[in-house]
Amino acid sequence: MPDMKKRVTLSPEEQLRRKRYFTATIITCIALIVVGGSLHVAKLGSIRMGEMRALATYNLKEESARIRAAGEDIAIHENNENRINQSAGYTVAEAEALLTRDQWRELESTVAIPAGKFLMGTNLKNSDATSHPQHEVNLKAFRIDKYLVTNAQYARFVAATGHRPPSDWKNGKIQEGVLLYPVTLVNWYDASAYAKWAGKRLPTEAEWEKAARGTDGRRWPWGNDMDPARLNTYYNVGSANNVTAYANGVSPYGVYDMAGNVDEWVEDDLLPYKGTDADPVVFKEKVARVQDEQDRAMKVADLVTVNRQYKVLRGGSWKGDPFATATYHRDYARPNFASDFYGFRCASDIRK
Numbered sequence: 001m002p003d004m005k006k007r008v009t010l011s012p013e014e015q016l017r018r019k020r021y022f023t024a025t026i027i028t029c030i031a032l033i034v035v036g037g038s039l040h041v042a043k044l045g046s047i048r049m050g051e052m053r054a055l056a057t058y059n060l061k062e063e064s065a066r067i068r069a070a071g072e073d074i075a076i077h078e079n080n081e082n083r084i085n086q087s088a089g090y091t092v093a094e095a096e097a098l099l100t101r102d103q104w105r106e107l108e109s110t111v112a113i114p115a116g117k118f119l120m121g122t123n124l125k126n127s128d129a130t131s132h133p134q135h136e137v138n139l140k141a142f143r144i145d146k147y148l149v150t151n152a153q154y155a156r157f158v159a160a161t162g163h164r165p166p167s168d169w170k171n172g173k174i175q176e177g178v179l180l181y182p183v184t185l186v187n188w189y190d191a192s193a194y195a196k197w198a199g200k201r202l203p204t205e206a207e208w209e210k211a212a213r214g215t216d217g218r219r220w221p222w223g224n225d226m227d228p229a230r231l232n233t234y235y236n237v238g239s240a241n242n243v244t245a246y247a248n249g250v251s252p253y254g255v256y257d258m259a260g261n262v263d264e265w266v267e268d269d270l271l272p273y274k275g276t277d278a279d280p281v282v283f284k285e286k287v288a289r290v291q292d293e294q295d296r297a298m299k300v301a302d303l304v305t306v307n308r309q310y311k312v313l314r315g316g317s318w319k320g321d322p323f324a325t326a327t328y329h330r331d332y333a334r335p336n337f338a339s340d341f342y343g344f345r346c347a348s349d350i351r352k
Helices: 012-055 060-066 072-081 092-096 101-107 151-161 188-197 205-213 293-298
Strands: 110-113 116-120 135-139 142-145 263-269 286-289 302-305 311-314 331-333 342-344 347-349
Touching: 092 151, 101 151, 110 205, 116 205, 135 205, 142 205, 151 188, 188 263, 188 342, 205 263, 205 311
Parallel strands: 263 342
Antiparallel strands: 110 142, 116 135, 142 347, 263 311, 286 302, 311 331
């Protein structure tokens, strides 16, 4: 039977030609992969930009009117503190008429937290070292506000005392639709002044944490699993929201917004827990200072530790990392800082 297989011998020229063709094919395939990958990345970027636009809290057509120069926010707050161009705002009667009697009664609700021990802090390695270690704390009984202090409540305080309003109140009055939102753009001193006027005080850091997590050491007010449907965080709403909104996210004692909405000022300085592994320098306030003329010429400054303490904020916020809403997480800022995601609630002793 004749051999059906035939050996084909290629000339050196043909071998070189085929080798070049093969190389060109490989290069073309790689180029197509790179181009395809670039188009995919561009598409993902476009989708992400669309998501970011959707999260914007104002119409992007108004962007040019909202862009601020460096330092403008500081100037706005300074003008507000110095009462420059500030209108009269509300009278006491006008502030009282903002809500119904039933609404005022509900907002002024407080929750009794029983005396006893609870677990404070955490041993989780991926948490901030300032929250280490977990430790047991024994507290006396106290009461804490069921809700964050709202714009409406703060308006009564401003009307009664003449205290300056937050800088985002136009002509000294609350924007439409946010009466029941937590008051923001208040610093620690503002929060403390309100609490004193209301016959209360700011909660201690330990009181706040017990009210948020109960006695079983849970990570969030509702349990140990993060559930974005139970809180306002990481732009899932896009701004602060009504303080009564998240009934499914209350703490074991029934306290609202102990995770998300706004970070809450508490009474305490940021101090280390006993046995912490956090770097001691974290607990010292730092300020930017120009050290010499060369720094001044280059417009640079160094962060210098000063002999002052930060104040603690708790609970995380509507624009922060969802894991910063854990019950043990400690945020902090200078007591004179104000932000659109800083607010507060009050507490009081239970007298025998």
